Amino acid sequence: MTKKQEYTDDYPDKTLYLPGPTEVREDVIDAMAQPMFGHRMDRMTDLYTTIVEDTKEFLDTEQDVIVLTASGTEFWEATTLNLVDEKMLVPTSGAFSERQANVADRLGKTVDRIEYDWGEAVKPDDIRDALEADDYDAVGVVMNETSTGVRNPVEEIGDLLGEYPDTYFVVDAISCLGGDYIDIEAHNIDAIFTSTQKAFAMPPGLAVCTVSEAAYERELASESSSWYGGFQRCLDYYDRKGQTHSTPAIPVMLAYRTQMKHMLDEGHHERDQRHQEMAEYTRDWAREHFGLFPEEGYESQTVTCVENTRGIDVADTVEQVNEQYDMVFSSGYGDLSEESFRIGHMGEHDVESIEALTDAIEDVAGL
Known part of the structure; x- marks a missing residue:
């Protein structure tokens, strides 16, 4: 024990x-040491709408953005529950892509894997072959395989998925978003997510996900979805209130606001x-x-x-x-x-x- x-x-x-x-900037750490306030106060609306809209500006995306108190792991679960009714394709080439597939397994989905040796990258032609052979609700790809240092060609995979509009594209960019530019809309990405403690250089505790309109509509038509990370639940509450549906980690969001301003200044x-x-x-x-x-x-x-x-x-x-x-x-x-x-x-x-x-x-x- x-x-x-x-x-x-x-x-x-x-x-x-x-x-x-x-590493986290000193002023970002200092930002967390502010008096506490209620998560249903106007001050919270000011804070949350600032970080959401600043994130959209930084990522240069028109997609909706969710900033949720969680690790990035939450969006493995949420995107799977929100977008996959039955079947998902996940190429595995390291510990974290294998874990993404395992999460979908545990959620009761049928998961087909394209297995690569650790250190190898996912090949778009293999994705195409799988899509030609079977129908999938979604394809999940780890953009940056942290266990092996592999950067998978998600742009090429996304371009390919443009030919399969009924299959949604989910990208785990936990260890690279904010430090490796990607044009989200141009490459047909329906959901891409990260954690704040990686390339965003913020304290741990928040997960960030963009959501395409098609992915949002897909969840509306689904018979089941994530409660905590549901696209509709998160985004509709934001549209109505400019806040989060559940109590957020306010100090970390204060740090987020400060760091995102630095990120916008840099570009x-x-x-x-x-x-x-x-x-x-x-x-x-x-x-x-x-x-x-x-x-x-x-x-x-x-x-x-x-x-x-x-x-x-x-x-x-x-x-x-x-x-x-x-x-x-x-x-x-x-x-x-x-x-x-x-x-x-x-x-x-x-x-x-x-x-x-x-x-x-x-x-x-x-x-």
């Missing part, structure tokens, strides 16, 4: 280079460019000293999964960088814990801050 480990206030500050959560395309530069630096460094785990040409823009070609002790290297430099990065995911390690270059990091980490790794690993 797990025993209590008393939380204290004397932990050293660590710089986070994880696949999430990531989505400029933020995308900064993430490209960090990704290119990290990949070049990885190729020089180790190798890259993801399939060539499909590398993530926010998380680099480095293949441990030198056979270093990954767990010890992670620990020593933590102890000596107060920097935290991640070992490989699951069975890849010693075969790889992962560097999160997302949110408010830049090339200079990523270089500080790679210098630390070189020192500890004796490179």
Whole structure:
């Protein structure tokens, strides 16, 4: 049985280079320390409508936006319940795409998988073959497979799905939205969602999802849907009241407001460019000293999964960088814990801050 480990206030500050959560600006953290107010007050309407409409502006989308107190996992459940009556297609190429398929299984849906080896990317032609062979209510794709550092070609998949208007396109962009630009409407995406602690560089606690008009209408015609994450329930309440249907995490929404203003000031395309530069630096460094785990040409823009070609002790290297430099990065995911390690270059990091980490790794690993 797990025993209590008393939380204290004397932990050293660590710089986070994880696949999430990531570093948060000081003024964003400070924004949470405001007096509490009621979630049915006018002040809440001002706050919630601000973050929703600012998010639409940042993402350059006309789709509806839901900001819900939850982790991104909520929208695995909600999009499946809202859009899938019977059958869903989910290509699996890592831990999180497998988990998306497992969620649909547990919700009683029939799930067909297109299985890839970890490190491989989803191929649009395989999606087409599956759609030609059977009918699906929805296709669910993980845009950024955090476990392997693979960035799947969701734009090409979305373009393909434009030929199948009765099949809805659901994109898990939890570890990349806000750090990897995507034109949502241009690529026929019906729902794309993320968590705030990743490339948005906010504290954990909120999940964000865009919803197409077609997806909203689909849920209206469905015999069942998610209660907490139902599109109609969330969006109709917003239209009537400008608030959330259930009590929200107000302090985190205050942080969201502050950070989204920073994101708007930077601009989505400029933020995308900064993430490209960090990704290119990290990949070049990885190729020089180790190798890259993801399939060539499909590398993530926010998380680099480095293949441990030198056979270093990954767990010890992670620990020593933590102890000596107060920097935290991640070992490989699951069975890849010693075969790889992962560097999160997302949110408010830049090339200079990523270089500080790679210098630390070189020192500890004796490179």
